Amino acid sequence: MKREMTLFECKVYKATLSIPLGKLRTYAWIARKIGRPKACRAVGQALKRNPYPLIIPCHRVVAAGNRLGGYSGGKRKKKMLIGLERGLARIIYFTKNSN
Numbered sequence: 001m002k003r004e005m006t007l008f009e010c011k012v013y014k015a016t017l018s019i020p021l022g023k024l025r026t027y028a029w030i031a032r033k034i035g036r037p038k039a040c041r042a043v044g045q046a047l048k049r050n051p052y053p054l055i056i057p058c059h060r061v062v063a064a065g066n067r068l069g070g071y072s073g074g075k076r077k078k079k080m081l082i083g084l085e086r087g088l089a090r091i092i093y094f095t096k097n098s099n
Contacts (some may be wrong), residue, residue: 022089
């Protein structure tokens with residue numbers, strides 16, 4: 001049974017959706033963006049409960065110092081997704097700027 005998202009979770013997911021393809025942001029960045037600068041751990045918990053990981057790119061959110069942090073699919077998959085997106089972003093940027 002699916003549960004309703006909290007307002008806090010909705011804000012976290014919306015902020016996460018704003019992270020560009022191939023870029024990373026920290027849990028602290030998300031917390032500041034939603035106006036709750038001390039809620040880094042709560043941001044991590046909200047992302048842990050992300051019901052749509054293919055749509056809401058929680059893998060783009062990392063711990064301080066660009067450490068991977070957690071990911072429901074495991075750190076290895078998180079690292080792979082970040083690498084794939086960075087490569088895709090370079091291709092898109094190159095294609096866009098070569099016309």
